[in-house]
Amino acid sequence: MKLIIAIIQPHKLDSVKAALEDVDVNLMTVTNVLGQGRQKGLTEIYRGAKEAGGLLNKIRLDIAVNDDFVEPTIAAITKGAHTGDVGDGKIFVVDLAECVRISSAERGCAAIGG
Amino acid sequence: MNSGDTAWVLMSTASVLLMTIPGLAFFYGGLVRRKNVLSILMQCFIILCVISIQWVLFGYSLAFGPDFHGIIGNLNWAGLRGVGPLPNPDYAATIPHSVFMVFQMMFAVITPALIIGAYAERVKFPAFLLFTILWATFVYDPLAHWVWGTGGWMKNLGALDFAGGIVVHVSSGVSALVLAIMLGRRIGYNHKPIRPHNLPFTVLGGALLWFGWFGFNAGSALAADGIAANAFIATNTATAAAGLTWAAIEWWQNGVPTILGTVTGAVAGLVAITPACGFVNPMNAMLIGLMAAVICYLAVAVIKAKLGYDDALDAFGVHGVGGTVGTIATGIFAQKAINAAGNDGLLFGNVHQFLVQGFLVIVTVAFAAFMTFVIFKIVDAVIGMRVEEKNEIVGLDLTQQSEAAYTVIE
Numbered sequence: 001m002k003l004i005i006a007i008i009q010p011h012k013l014d015s016v017k018a019a020l021e022d023v024d025v026n027l028m029t030v031t032n033v034l035g036q037g038r039q040k041g042l043t044e045i046y047r048g049a050k051e052a053g054g055l056l057n058k059i060r061l062d063i064a065v066n067d068d069f070v071e072p073t074i075a076a077i078t079k080g081a082h083t084g085d086v087g088d089g090k091i092f093v094v095d096l097a098e099c100v101r102i103s104s105a106e107r108g109c110a111a112i113g114g
Numbered sequence: 115m116n117s118g119d120t121a122w123v124l125m126s127t128a129s130v131l132l133m134t135i136p137g138l139a140f141f142y143g144g145l146v147r148r149k150n151v152l153s154i155l156m157q158c159f160i161i162l163c164v165i166s167i168q169w170v171l172f173g174y175s176l177a178f179g180p181d182f183h184g185i186i187g188n189l190n191w192a193g194l195r196g197v198g199p200l201p202n203p204d205y206a207a208t209i210p211h212s213v214f215m216v217f218q219m220m221f222a223v224i225t226p227a228l229i230i231g232a233y234a235e236r237v238k239f240p241a242f243l244l245f246t247i248l249w250a251t252f253v254y255d256p257l258a259h260w261v262w263g264t265g266g267w268m269k270n271l272g273a274l275d276f277a278g279g280i281v282v283h284v285s286s287g288v289s290a291l292v293l294a295i296m297l298g299r300r301i302g303y304n305h306k307p308i309r310p311h312n313l314p315f316t317v318l319g320g321a322l323l324w325f326g327w328f329g330f331n332a333g334s335a336l337a338a339d340g341i342a343a344n345a346f347i348a349t350n351t352a353t354a355a356a357g358l359t360w361a362a363i364e365w366w367q368n369g370v371p372t373i374l375g376t377v378t379g380a381v382a383g384l385v386a387i388t389p390a391c392g393f394v395n396p397m398n399a400m401l402i403g404l405m406a407a408v409i410c411y412l413a414v415a416v417i418k419a420k421l422g423y424d425d426a427l428d429a430f431g432v433h434g435v436g437g438t439v440g441t442i443a444t445g446i447f448a449q450k451a452i453n454a455a456g457n458d459g460l461l462f463g464n465v466h467q468f469l470v471q472g473f474l475v476i477v478t479v480a481f482a483a484f485m486t487f488v489i490f491k492i493v494d495a496v497i498g499m500r501v502e503e504k505n506e507i508v509g510l511d512l513t514q515q516s517e518a519a520y521t522v523i524e
Contacts, residue, residue, distance in 0.1 A: 011302055011507050034522050042508065045516040056508070057149070057522065085504075 001096040001112060002070050006061040007035055008081040008089040013059050016080030020063075023072040027113070029062040039087030058089065064099055066109050115201060116208035119337040123206075123213050126333025130220035133326035134227050135159055141319025141381070142231055145427045148311040149509025150235045151519045157242060161227045164243065165250055169219040170194055173250060177258035178205065178218065181265025186256050204264040206336040217333060222258070225282045226250050231429030232290030233499075235300050235308075236506050239514040241497040248489045253289065253482055257281050261474075273474050274448055274456055274467065276345065277334035279389025279441040284478045287434020289486040290425060296490050297499055299424035301506050306419065308426075313374055320377035324353055327384045331391045341453055345391035348399035349384065352391075355403030356383025363411050378432065382410035385436030386443065393448035393456040402443045406436050438475050445471030 008016055013030070020028065034055035041054040065073050070093065077091055101111035139158035143151045165173065172192045179187030191197055194215065202211040226246045233242070260268040261281050268280075275281060300308065310316060331349045335342035360379020361371035386406030387399055394402065414431035425431060445468035448459040460468040493499055500506075505513035512518060 009507065014302070032522055042512045043516055044512070044518060054512075054518070 001099060001109060002065055002067065003094050003096045004061075004063045004065060004070070004073050004077075005092040005094070006063070006077045006081070006089065007033065007058050007091075008061065008077070009083075009087060010057050010059050012081040012083075012088075016061070016077055019076035019080035020073065023069075023076045025063060025065065025069060025073050025076065027063070031060045031062075033058050033060045037087065037090070039085075056087070064096055064112050066112055115210070116337070119206075119208040119339075120210060120213055122338035122342065123209050123217050123333055123336055126329035127213070127217045127220055129326045129329025129333065130217070130224065131162070131326075133323055133330060134162055134220070134224045137319050137322035137326050138224065138227055138230075139319065140315045141323060141377075142234065142316075142427050144312040144315030144317075144319060145310045146234055147308060147509070148520055149511055151311060151315075151511065152515055152517055153239070153510035154230060154234060156239075156515060157230050158227050160243070161230075161246055162223050164247060165223045165226065166219060168247060168250055169215075169222050173222055173255055174215050174218065176251065176255035177222070178215070178263050181259075181263060184265055184267035184270065185259070187259050187263055208337055214336065217336075218258070218262075221278055221282060221330075222250060222254055225254050225278075225286050228282070228286040228429055228433050229290045229293065231427030231433075232294040232425050233297050234426040235510065236297060236426075236500055237510075238498060238501050239510075241493050241499045244497060245489060245493045245499070248493070249289065249486065252489065253285060253485045254281070257285050257478065257481070268474055268477075271474070272457065272467065272470050274393060274444050274471065275389045275441065275474075276392035276444075276456075277331045277388045279385075279437045279444065280474055280478050283385045283388060283433040283437025284441060284475060285482045287430045287432070287437055288479050288482040290429035291423070291434055292483050292486040293490060294425040294430065295423050296487070299422075300426060301503065303424045303426075310374065317373055317377055320381055323381060324384060327353070327388075331388060335392060341392050344395075344452055347396050348391040348394055349387050351396045352387035352399040352403030352406070353380050353383040355400045356380055356386070356407040359404050359407035360411055363407065378414070378428070379407045379411070382406045382432050382436040385433055386410075386440035388437070389440045390444040390447060393444060393453050393459075395447075395449065395452055398447040398461075402440060402447065405443065406439045409439050410435050438479075441471050441475050442468075445469075 035058045036055050041056050044051045044054050081088055099111045100107050135158050139155045143154040146154055175189050175191035176187050179191040182188050197211050197215050199210045201207050206214045226249055258281050260266040261273050261275050328346055332342040332346035357376045357380035361376045364375045365371045383403040383406050386402050410432055413435040414428050446460045448456050449462050450458050457467050458464040
């Protein structure tokens, strides 16, 4: 079991979701986050006071998958979020020690999927 | 001079200001994505600043000044020369000329602001400013002269437009459609509405529009009299009927009525009753509201999706279509029994008025569409109308104004 964490451009959420559904990955958690990478933030000005390099809005996806879904999931996110410019985001994959489905108390691989 | 009339028109002027900010600003602001809400508020706010100045400098004189061949006013009243406390009996015999001028100023302000709905979320700020000034000067001011100015050719033809169906709504709505098509779709727009970021804002704005519209319509009587009362009641009745009808259509089509639909229907009703309110009785006002909701619903929910143009906030679907419905309906339901200064419509045996109203809509559509096309081409060549793709993606608030509406973290 792996936890896939992806940081993507907000306007790419729809195409990433569609690409994930194509490979049968339907369960995910989505949050609004701020971040900065190689794509620098923009200057903001409030009553003449400048704040350089503010953080940019991004979307974070948290997706728990069984091992044979890891590569399809990575491929789908990459396909849906790619523009080729800086700011497209990153995908992190970490080992997942346990997963429990609260409604049924199922554990492990059985608890992850839809 | 009549102090009651003067007080009413001054209050109505303030009501119409309320329609642009915060009314329209929040109505539109709630409908866009969170990254663009400040751009809408800024556009509405700065239009009030810019057109107020334009109107004092030369706009009022072009629209209402001494007539030049029925097409435009001359510049004799530029800088409000001679526009003072004495009434101008051609326009309003019982209130100061300056009060008539400032009441009309608020109409000149809100009309270009309505167009914002078409180019929302993708226009460059300097281009928007230049477009607005050119449009106000070369589209609004002549049209206001044609319909309302002494000597204006549409007025002489017998146009009935009580509070601005042609001048305000058909003109801005058609221009909005032309702009939406020329500017192209927003990135990510795919024949269905992009989800509004704050519907309570939209409801708040819509409610303030309804409130302010009493000044817009009943104030257009330019007196605190029975015609103003008729306009007030016709306005409320048509708006209620339109809001209810839109909700009912949604209930029937989708199984549930929505607040966005109800507010949109109400605004369509307000638009459609605008040219008619001083000439029709309450029962016919109800019918006009009903017709406006049905036809605007078709325009917004069915035709727009089929044709695929991105009139982002339905400036054409509500104002262009609603204004046309109202202008034609005025030619059907107007009656001299309500307003002796008006005329009878089709329903009361006067086919001529119906034909005049239809003809005026066609001329206005052609004029506004052609002028908007030309002004777009000029502004696009000088500045460029549309923001760069990466700026559109990040949003207009950060890229055009360097500020953000909401914080994600403190």
